[in-house]
Amino acid sequence: MSEETSSIEQGVTAIRDALRNLPDTPGVYRMLSDKGEALYVGKAKSLKKRVSSYTHIDRQPIRLQRMIAQTRQMEFVQTHTEAEALLLESNLIKKLKPRYNVLLRDDKSFPYILLTGDHDCPQVMKHRGAKKRKGTYYGPFAGAGDVNRTIATLQRAFMLRNCTDNYFAQRSRPCLQYHIKRCTAPCVGHVSKKEYGEQVAQAKLFLDGKSKQIQEGFAKKMQEASGQEDYEKAGEYRDRIKALTAVQSHQDINISGIKDADVMGLYQKAGKACIQVFFFRAGRNYGNRSYFPRHDKDDKPEHILSAFMAQFYENKPVPREIITSHAVEEKVLLEEALGSKVDYGVKIAKPARGTRKRLLDFALKNAQGALKRNMAEAAAEVEFLSGVAELFGMDEPPSRIEVFDNSHISGTNMVGAMIVAGPEGFRKNAYRKFNIKKAEAADDVGMMREVMERRFKRLLIENASSSRRRPGSFGSEEQDPGLRRDDDFSDWPDLLLIDGGQGQFNAVKDVLEEFGILGELTLVSIAKGEDRNAGRERFFMAGRKPFQLPVNDPVLHYLQRLRDEAHRFAIGSHRTRRKKQITSSPLDDIAGIGAKRKKALLHHFGSGKAVSNAGAGDLEKAEGISKAVAQKIYDHFH
Numbered sequence: 339m340s341e342e343t344s345s346i347e348q349g350v351t352a353i354r355d356a357l358r359n360l361p362d363t364p365g366v367y368r369m370l371s372d373k374g375e376a377l378y379v380g381k382a383k384s385l386k387k388r389v390s391s392y393t394h395i396d397r398q399p400i401r402l403q404r405m406i407a408q409t410r411q412m413e414f415v416q417t418h419t420e421a422e423a424l425l426l427e428s429n430l431i432k433k434l435k436p437r438y439n440v441l442l443r444d445d446k447s448f449p450y451i452l453l454t455g456d457h458d459c460p461q462v463m464k465h466r467g468a469k470k471r472k473g474t475y476y477g478p479f480a481g482a483g484d485v486n487r488t489i490a491t492l493q494r495a496f497m498l499r500n501c502t503d504n505y506f507a508q509r510s511r512p513c514l515q516y517h518i519k520r521c522t523a524p525c526v527g528h529v530s531k532k533e534y535g536e537q538v539a540q541a542k543l544f545l546d547g548k549s550k551q552i553q554e555g556f557a558k559k560m561q562e563a564s565g566q567e568d569y570e571k572a573g574e575y576r577d578r579i580k581a582l583t584a585v586q587s588h589q590d591i592n593i594s595g596i597k598d599a600d601v602m603g604l605y606q607k608a609g610k611a612c613i614q615v616f617f618f619r620a621g622r623n624y625g626n627r628s629y630f631p632r633h634d635k636d637d638k639p640e641h642i643l644s645a646f647m648a649q650f651y652e653n654k655p656v657p658r659e660i661i662t663s664h665a666v667e668e669k670v671l672l673e674e675a676l677g678s679k680v681d682y683g684v685k686i687a688k689p690a691r692g693t694r695k696r697l698l699d700f701a702l703k704n705a706q707g708a709l710k711r712n713m714a715e716a717a718a719e720v721e722f723l724s725g726v727a728e729l730f731g732m733d734e735p736p737s738r739i740e741v742f743d744n745s746h747i748s749g750t751n752m753v754g755a756m757i758v759a760g761p762e763g764f765r766k767n768a769y770r771k772f773n774i775k776k777a778e779a780a781d782d783v784g785m786m787r788e789v790m791e792r793r794f795k796r797l798l799i800e801n802a803s804s805s806r807r808r809p810g811s812f813g814s815e816e817q818d819p820g821l822r823r824d825d826d827f828s829d830w831p832d833l834l835l836i837d838g839g840q841g842q843f844n845a846v847k848d849v850l851e852e853f854g855i856l857g858e859l860t861l862v863s864i865a866k867g868e869d870r871n872a873g874r875e876r877f878f879m880a881g882r883k884p885f886q887l888p889v890n891d892p893v894l895h896y897l898q899r900l901r902d903e904a905h906r907f908a909i910g911s912h913r914t915r916r917k918k919q920i921t922s923s924p925l926d927d928i929a930g931i932g933a934k935r936k937k938a939l940l941h942h943f944g945s946g947k948a949v950s951n952a953g954a955g956d957l958e959k960a961e962g963i964s965k966a967v968a969q970k971i972y973d974h975f976h
Contacts, residue, residue: 345407346395353392356412362386364423365416366430369438372410376434381423385414401634405438421675424668428648440645441632443767448478448654449485451492453542459506459524459534462489462498462541476545478655480617480625493520495552495578496541501525519574547597547620553579595693597621599659603701604643605709609635611642612709614701615650619657626701628708639664644672647686651676660686661694663702719761725893726833730879732860736832737761742846743837743904744774744785745912752777753915754789755908758831759900768829771911783841790849798853800828831859837901839865843878856880864901875901928974930967938962939971950975 365385369378382388392398392406417423431439452465455473464485469475479485492498499506499521501513506525515521522529522537529537540552560575601616611631617624629650633642644667647660656676665688666672677684689695723735739759746752752774758765772792777784836842843863850856863878875898876884887894931939942960943949949957949971957968 346403349406349409350393350395352410353389353406353412356414357386357390357393360386360389360414361416363416364418364420365414366423366426367415368413368430368434368436369405369409370411370413371408374411376430376436377405377408378436378438379427379430379434381420381427383420383423385416399636401438401636420671421678424648424671424675425652425678428652431645432649432652438634440634440637440642442629442646442649443632444629448480449482450475450477450479451485451488451545452476453498453538453545457503457506458531459499460538461503461506462492462500464489474542477619477624478617480615480627484625492541492544495544496537497522497578498537498541499524519577545620547622553583596659596697598657599661600657601661601694601697601701602643602647603663603698603703603705604639605702605705606639606642607709608713610709610713611639612705612712613643613646614705614708616697616701626704628705628712630709630712640667644668647672648675651679656680656684658682658684660684661698662686662688663698664688716762719763722893722896723761726896729887729893730833730860730862732832735761736860738829738831739833739835739900740831741835741837741900741904742786742789743901743908744782744789745905745908746774746785747912747916751912751916752785753908753912754785755904755911756789756793757900757904757907759903764903769907771907773915782838783845786836786838786842787845787849790846794849794853794855797828797830798855833860833862835897835900835904836861836863837904838863839876840878840884847880864897928971930970935962935967 362384364381364383366379366381367385367389368376369380371377380388389412392402392409395403395406398406415426417426431441435441447466450465450469452463452471453474453476454461454463454471456471460473464482465471465475477485479488489500493500493515497520499515501515509525512523512526512528513521516523516528522534524531524534540555543549544552556575556579560572560579563569563572563575596618597620599618601618603614605612605614611633613629613631614626615629616626629646631642631646633645643662643664647662647666656679660676666686669686673684673686687694689698720735726732726739727735737760741757741759742754744752744754754772754774756770756772758768772789774785774788777788834846836846840863843861846861846863847856850859850861861880865876865878866874874886874889875894876886878884938961939949939957940946943952952972954965954968954972957963957971958965963971
């Protein structure tokens, strides 16, 4: 009996064992490896019938036979309905990232426009994340650029403020936004609260898709101002009409009859797929985004699109209408599941003619172009990686490159950064930052040593009881490339690229030697050249003298791009930490001191430093500070 046949029989046996007490109810099942890794997550109207189908191995495609061969145990969750099972399935797929599921890899949150509702003069602003602040949210928009353009239009047409409430409260005279006609300066009373409220009401009408009505009103007011020979006022209304007209003229396609809808066009070629999603809200195009889901090369577009939609809307608002390029699998079930997340009906349709068909054609054209570009970029990445392998004497092109850099200002807010790159380009979901805790101020070598120690200590611990790849075994798994797991902090790198010179190289080398993995990884340090000029970089490797590459070498340009990305990420992380420190207070770290007590202390003493220098008796004089609390605060600082 071959080893492969034995594995399949073990998998079938594990499935049969799980079937013994399995109920005939809806639910979700997980197929797990011998290490407990989730191989596949599925849902079923009848768990018993669905799982029993896996015991008929001769009816399964090669991909599922491979999955069954790796299955050693199963877990189940019963649900009341199949729709509940679908929602739970999508949630678990996104959380566990099973290698045999269709997986939505790029799952960034979408930005919104927020008109705040907790101030007499509402602010217009970009918003991401949980909708905790009181106000009206508009979106989602495909990207920050779409939001910024719309906010710019709102400022030109309706002259709404975009400053923070704190900045607003401190103004004694109008800011620049007023002088360039982007705000009516309610902060200093140039307009009344009622007049500003009318501006806000007009902006809401615009965002609700009633821009034509607003334009007509502006045109009437422009004529009235002109008739009264108030040409400056007439000019203001003319400029506001132009701003609204510019938005309408930039709409890519005719969207008459479309209110709230998402348009999804899927284009498939050479075993890869691109799903182009266009967002329409209030009859206006809020932008589009390309997605490249991970899937098996033999998966049908109907299956890919159905799995994509279930995961896509797991944490995103569902529109009333979803227009698709293919008739999705289990359409009625999807509509029921998505409709349960909102208080209105959700319709999924594949139109054959009319405006919606033109929208789909437009989305498909964009999907085709995006996939073509993605495949070209992937081919270029593979070529660069082959050049990197040849340059550094590697046996095969690296599948995971980790690049490290540090950032600080005179030893303050020290941050180490790790970026990851591979055949698919930068893998931003695998980026990590390290807040330096032990290294001395401005000790770049010590900082790099600390980052490496923390990186590989955790890596070794997590892999001690994991089925993830070990160094030296890259590419040895017998599975389709499209089925590999997404990047994670527990994945092993093929190549370490360090931004630094001989000192940083030696520090990293020592750490790898201490952990016993120096010979299993390729380590390279890249130092800025003379006068820190690009093109004069020097490379340091074990067993080789420092060397340089020709200025026009494509591999050099690729390595510079990796180094620059690590530098950008490190600086951004440092700035975030520095900004957080600037806005923080010494009182933030005291247990039991909430916002109310902190405010009382700052009002009484004037600053956090004054609180830290106060005696226990003085602290008691602040409102709401008891003797016990005063002693706790005093003990914290002394």
